[in-house]
Structure formats: C-alpha cells, structure tokens
Amino acid sequence: MTKKTIVPMPVIRRLPRYHRYLEELLKNDVKRISSRELSERMGVTASQIRQDLNNYGGFGQQGYGYNVEELYNTLTKILGLDKTYSTIIIGAGNLGQAIANYTNFERTGFSLKGIFDINPRLFGLKIRDIEIMDVETLEDFLSKNKIDIAILCIPKDNSQIMADRLVKAGIKAIWNFSPIDLKVPDDVILENVHLSDSLLTLSYRINEENLLKAKVEEK
Amino acid sequence: MTKKTIVPMPVIRRLPRYHRYLEELLKNDVKRISSRELSERMGVTASQIRQDLNNYGGFGQQGYGYNVEELYNTLTKILGLDKTYSTIIIGAGNLGQAIANYTNFERTGFSLKGIFDINPRLFGLKIRDIEIMDVETLEDFLSKNKIDIAILCIPKDNSQIMADRLVKAGIKAIWNFSPIDLKVPDDVILENVHLSDSLLTLSYRINEENLLKAKVEEK
Numbered sequence: 086m087t088k089k090t091i092v093p094m095p096v097i098r099r100l101p102r103y104h105r106y107l108e109e110l111l112k113n114d115v116k117r118i119s120s121r122e123l124s125e126r127m128g129v130t131a132s133q134i135r136q137d138l139n140n141y142g143g144f145g146q147q148g149y150g151y152n153v154e155e156l157y158n159t160l161t162k163i164l165g166l167d168k169t170y171s172t173i174i175i176g177a178g179n180l181g182q183a184i185a186n187y188t189n190f191e192r193t194g195f196s197l198k199g200i201f202d203i204n205p206r207l208f209g210l211k212i213r214d215i216e217i218m219d220v221e222t223l224e225d226f227l228s229k230n231k232i233d234i235a236i237l238c239i240p241k242d243n244s245q246i247m248a249d250r251l252v253k254a255g256i257k258a259i260w261n262f263s264p265i266d267l268k269v270p271d272d273v274i275l276e277n278v279h280l281s282d283s284l285l286t287l288s289y290r291i292n293e294e295n296l297l298k299a300k301v302e303e304k
Numbered sequence: 305m306t307k308k309t310i311v312p313m314p315v316i317r318r319l320p321r322y323h324r325y326l327e328e329l330l331k332n333d334v335k336r337i338s339s340r341e342l343s344e345r346m347g348v349t350a351s352q353i354r355q356d357l358n359n360y361g362g363f364g365q366q367g368y369g370y371n372v373e374e375l376y377n378t379l380t381k382i383l384g385l386d387k388t389y390s391t392i393i394i395g396a397g398n399l400g401q402a403i404a405n406y407t408n409f410e411r412t413g414f415s416l417k418g419i420f421d422i423n424p425r426l427f428g429l430k431i432r433d434i435e436i437m438d439v440e441t442l443e444d445f446l447s448k449n450k451i452d453i454a455i456l457c458i459p460k461d462n463s464q465i466m467a468d469r470l471v472k473a474g475i476k477a478i479w480n481f482s483p484i485d486l487k488v489p490d491d492v493i494l495e496n497v498h499l500s501d502s503l504l505t506l507s508y509r510i511n512e513e514n515l516l517k518a519k520v521e522e523k
Contacts, residue, residue, distance in 0.1 A: 165511035183398035292384035
C-alpha cells in the first residue's frame with residue numbers, strides 16, 4: 086500500500102501541530118509551558134500530549150512543564166526538519182505553481198530542483214528560477230539528480246502511470262495532490278493531500294444536523 | 305473551537321473516500337460489490353465499512369453485498385452533494401487561483417461567486433469569469449449575497465483577523481488553507497488544509513526508522 090509507520094499515524098499527524106504551536110510560543114518569547122496550558126491551547130488532553138511525546142523519549146518535568154525551546158528543537162529533529170530534501174514537481178498547472186511558490190517550503194529545508202510538465206508551451210518557462218522541463222526527460226533527470234520527494238500535481242487520469250514511473254526511477258517518497266488513492270510498493274512513502282475529500286467533509290458538516298434529524302424522523 | 309460533529313470525525317473523513325471508490329466502480333460498470341471486496345480495495349476492514357455506514361442507516365444485504373449505484377447515491381446525499389454551495393475565495397495568489405481553477409469544485413456543486421484580494425493591481429482581473437474584488441468591499445458583498453463557504457487562501461499573519469471579519473459578516477463555514485489553527489465560534493464549521501503539516505508528516509516518515517533506531521541505541 087505505502088510504507089507503514091512504526092508510531093501510529095494519528096500520533097504522527099499531531100506532531101506538526103505541536104511544532105507550529107511551539108514556534109508561536111518561541112516567537113512570543115515564552116520560555117516554558119505547563120502541559121495543561123499547552124493542552125488547552127491545542128484542544129487535546131495533557132495526557133494525550135504526554136503519551137504522544139513518550140513515543141520519542143521523555144520530555145517535561147513534573148511540576149515544571151515543558152521547556153519551549155528544548156521541546157521545539159526536539160520536535161524539529163523528530164520531524165526531520167534538521168535535514169534538507171530535494172524535491173521535484175510533476176505538473177506545472179495552477180496547483181503545481183502554487184506549490185512551487187509556497188514560501189514555507191524553502192524555509193523549512195525543502196529545495197525545489199525541477200518542475201516537469203507535458204505541455205510544450207511551458208517548457209523553458211521558469212517558476213522561482215526553476216525551469217519547467219519536458220516530462221519525457223524525467224527519467225534522465227532522476228538518473229543524474231538525487232531527489233527525495235516527488236510532488237504530484239497532475240490530473241488523476243495520469244497520476245497512477247506517473248507514480249509507477251517515479252517509483253521505477255527510484256523515488257521513495259511521493260506527495261500526492263491527485264484525487265486518487267495511488268498504489269505504490271511497501272517501501273515507498275505516500276502522503277496525500279486530497280483537496281476534494283476535505284471539501285466534501287465540509288459539505289457533509291454543513292448538512293449533518295439536518296441529515297441525522299431526518300434519519301431520526303424516519304424511524 | 306469549531307462546530308462539533310455528531311458522528312466522529314474519523315468516520316466522516318472516510319466517507320469521501322468511499323464515495324470516490326464507488327464513483328470509480330460505477331464508471332467501470334460494476335453493479336454490486338461484497339463488503340470484503342470493497343474493504344480489500346480500500347484497505348479498511350469490512351466491519352469498519354459496515355460500522356461507518358450504520359451511522360446513517362443500514363446498507364447492504366447479507367450475502368449480496370452493496371448495490372454500487374444505490375450506495376453511491378446515498379453517500380452523495382450524506383455528503384451533501386445533492387445540494388449546491390456558494391463560495392468565495394479570500395486571497396487571489398497562486399493558491400487562491402489554483403483553488404478557483406480546481407475543476408472538481410463546479411462539477412460537484414460548489415459555485416464560486418467572488419474572489420477578494422488586498423492587492424489593487426489584481427482588482428478587476430478575472431479568474432474563471434469571476435472578477436477579483438477589493439477585500440474592503442467584502443462586508444458589502446456578503447450583505448447582498450448568500451455565501452455558504454469562505455475559502456481562506458491568505459498568509460497566516462492576517463488570517464485570524466479575516467476569519468473574524470467573515471464570522472461577523474455571517475459566514476458559517478470556512479475552508480482554511482492558512483497554516484494556522486483559527487479560532488472560530490462553536491456554530492462555525494472550520495475545515496483546514498494544512499499543507500505544511502502534510503509535508504512535515506512526509507519528512508517525518510522519511511526519517512522515522514533512523515530516528516527510532518537511534519532512540520533504541522541510546523537506551
């Protein structure tokens with residue numbers, strides 16, 4: 086399916102949020118925070134935070150709470166943000182361009198090395214100083230450049246074929262924006278951003294009360 | 305925080321995926337599917353699927369499985385996709401433009417009514433026939449147009465202020481792309497797409513094995 090994680094995914098998904106909060110606290114010059122305060126701000130229980138962090142060793146002292154900077158630095162390391170990553174984007178449409186321009190990436194160590202598209206009119210154009218290249222040259226490019234993450238921003242009809250090509254060319258991590266559940270080997274990491282799933286969750290929530298009310302009335 | 309759901313969020317988040325799978329099956333002219341087959345394709349257990357769907361009434365017959373079209377139509381209704389939604393986008397940068405051009409939206413009943421930005425050079429330009437307007441006219445626009453969903457595509461520094469303005473102007477659902485946990489009243493639905501959280505999850509997963517190995521060796 087995709088590479089299995091050792092720590093459960095729900096735990097992992099909370100880590101970037103902890104990291105974000107601690108970054109805010111650091112900016113506001115907060116030196117330490119109690120687990121209760123941190124939990125109130127984040128809307129999770131204090132024991133949840135403790136349990137989550139215990140996967141990576143012990144943090145915080147009884148009666149003192151967390152040293153903000155220390156915990157922030159540790160989370161930086163846990164999230165792998167003390168390293169840099171080479172990335173390429175497949176698909177230079179609106180979304181691909183938006184991702185290429187997403188300023189957070191460079192700042193946090195994700196370095197864009199190439200953008201590929203199928204449309205000849207885009208070849209040679211530049212986004213953030215990176216030239217858009219013919220996707221036919223992808224394999225050649227990957228044989229000459231060590232790329233850690235491929236970002237897939239193409240329509241769903243072609244995305245499985247493209248994922249297969251990337252995997253065959255040695256890519257071990259895919260950030261997928263296509264609205265499809267890609268099939269990749271067990272040693273490949275697949276992280277999806279399914280925008281339409283998120284939007285459908287929103288429309289569900291707009292209607293939930295009426296929906297469940299109607300169900301009760303039916304009975 | 306945000307409006308609480310009646311059915312637990314993890315269940316709700318699986319519904320769009322079920323819907324997507326069933327759409328594929330329908331396209332491939334599959335008339336019915338056993339819960340085991342559906343579960344194998346989706347990588348969740350058959351009992352999970354049954355439990356999830358039981359929140360909304362009973363589906364499927366013992367020994368027959370699911371009628372694909374029937375279940376698809378029911379999920380369409382559950383997800384609120386039998387209705388249409390008026391949306392506006394705040395922030396006409398790369399991401400806002402990508403969202404505006406995201407073809408899936410119109411198709412599934414999400415109708416873009418306005419795009420707002422702070423940059424005067426963008427005023428009057430059109431994306432998909434929708435004019436970019438001065439964000440100063442937002443409240444006036446909202447007083448004259450019934451908008452169901454506001455899509456927030458602005459930098460995080462301004463997004464809480466903007467969310468407050470939207471809520472004050474009567475917006476009840478926000479689709480947030482800013483990398484921040486917005487504070488909204490309990491009657492407002494907030495759905496986040498935190499791109500950087502997703503990317504950080506990916507970098508975590510690239511490093512997990514080495515990270516946890518190092519931890520074991522430390523002991």
